[in-house]
Amino acid sequence: MDRVKGQLMTGAEIVVRCLQEEKVEYVFGYPGGSVLYIYDELFKQDEVKHVLVRHEQGAAHAADGYSRASNKVGVCLVTSGPGVTNAVTGIATAYMDSIPMVIISGQVPTHAIGLDAFQEVDTVGVTRPCVKHNFLVKDIKELASTIKKAFYLATTGRPGPVLVDIPKDITAASHEFLYPESVQIRSYSPVAKGHSGQIKKAVQLISEAKRPMIYTGGGVILSNASAQLTELTRTLGYPITNTLMGLGAYPATDKQFLGMPGMHGTYEANMAMQNCDVLLAVGARFDDRVIGNPKDFAKNPRKIIHIDIDPSSISKRVKVDVPIVGDVREVLDEMLKLLSARSNGVELEQWWKQIGQWRQKDCLHYDRDSALIKPQYVVEKLWEVTQGDAFVTSDVGQHQMWAAQFYRFDQPRRWINSGGLGTMGFGLPSAMGVQYANPGATVACVTGEASIQMCLQELSTCKQYRMPIKIVNLNNRYLGMVRQWQQIDYGSRYSESYMDALPDFVKVAEAYGHVGMRIDQPGDVEGALREAFAMKDRLVFLDFITDQTENVWPMVKAGKGLTEMLLGSEDL
């Protein structure tokens, strides 16, 4: 604890000073009654810059995108009541994907709490199930230490959003400011180092594997372990798959990469997941969208090594043989010390041969001669035009899957999407955060005409702050993924999945002061993308009118086994 006698400050000053101490560059927020003192203090300084969104959901997603693309804590500031409830979707999104965020919310004055005051909501109660932890500050003496704790909790162990609820009278009261240098919480001590005996066991098991497979998730990205993972995978010469949350952890253009696994994963990745004899799972959680039916997954005998920072992720859905609790990067570092290059045994050669045969299915094929714009083609061209070097955010649905399948991410923190919660509306506001984290970088938001309308108002924020995001709208006039499920599982009864009365997106973009382009011929796709990305200082809304009934393949239907893949309409 810092024992230096502190300066006398108001609670609002303390909040802003804490943010400065934490080296927060940007706060994404929206003012309102109970945070006015804090906004007044923000006004008086310029170390912490504020980005004014148009809806609090946008603030939470922007802070989230900022964090995902930068490995820093995303911070958002909202007022009490509806300010908080609007942000809840964004907070839950960050929670499901373990994103370090600090949310500061205003609360009605302490004397009014519980009296159904104007704009009062039980913020701690409402957000409890979707934060790593939350606090209500009832005493100004605890304000600075609580904010310190919030940053500490958000970034350590399995990261996550932490909310600090501050009543208005606390921001007006005065107290001396002492920012603690470190935090000790006796009930919280995350493990970082993996158990050395378990690590030895894992290395032995993986070295002796005949049909090995490496399966990695968002944990590798979160712990910045891409370099270690890449070295390990190359040393061993084993096949690897990255989940939706883990794309970019291993270069997608490398020959050892089998593509994404799961419901819309590649044939080769799913077959290898199912048929391997040793599975090394790193920072991944055997999600239902990744392994399909767990009973079916367990049918094939295989040894599983599972590295995860969260003990509760281990043996939750799938029993594992060698659990290692620890920070992925530290554990991989330890494993690398014990590994030696594996001589390419006959068995491994056989295994690669088998994988080669699976690859020949060419499961991501689509009709390249169509007279209509194929959404896959747009993403492929996006990859070419941006030379695979863009930050790509997405919303949720078919376009998200096509972006994940066809934009080949060679670096971590380039693919920004709501994997766990599956939040439509995430794409545009998260792109704003990504742009702030990487000024000057190319940022594209791959979206659909339904998702984009869920946070469309942020086009206004983009104008105010001159964010040159490129919106790639794959417009099929349908809630595409819903339509696909209805076609396959609900007898083609397209209940409420058709989007009637769509706006003219070109005019919408123009109305907000941006550039809009509408593309309806395959031959114009590349040119439009080149033109748009050449406009370095403008937001361009590219409205691609795509094949209305294109589906995402392959597909493992919900509840089915991982190898029961539909490879195209011919399998229906």
Place this chain on the structure above:
Amino acid sequence: MRHIISILLENEAGALSRVAGLFSARAYNIESLTVAPTEDASMSRMTIVTRGSQDVVEQITKQLNKLVEVVKVVDLSEAEHIERELMLIKVRAGAKEREEMKRVADIFRGRVIDVSDHTYTIELTGDGAKLDAFIGAIDAGAIIETVRTGASGIGRGNRVLRV
């Protein structure tokens, strides 16, 4: 299977609702839950009785450990332990039933702690089965009111849960 889980947690507002919320959010069941501060007022001791397979109970303890305010968790039923529950039961005890009711209470080592013209209030401690047995032993029609605390548990011998 029935498990009895002991938890040490920070004695802070909201800690109880985090634990209770975890059980409902993850569809774990709670048969009983008791909580009170320990000799160190900054900490509470909670006992939860739950039912679930080994896998479910393993998840319960892991998820409890993940809560920031939880200091320690132990599944008492993994080894030798003692559990006790307190029951206060108000029964009809008119002139006719008085003697018999007192006799049954004595058999169960219960104590009559309040008396009125027509009622006894009996205090009884024991494990849940013993309290159930007492309720079974008296005439169901005689019971006016029952208050049970739910089980509290502690490990036997050197088995200790503390910071």
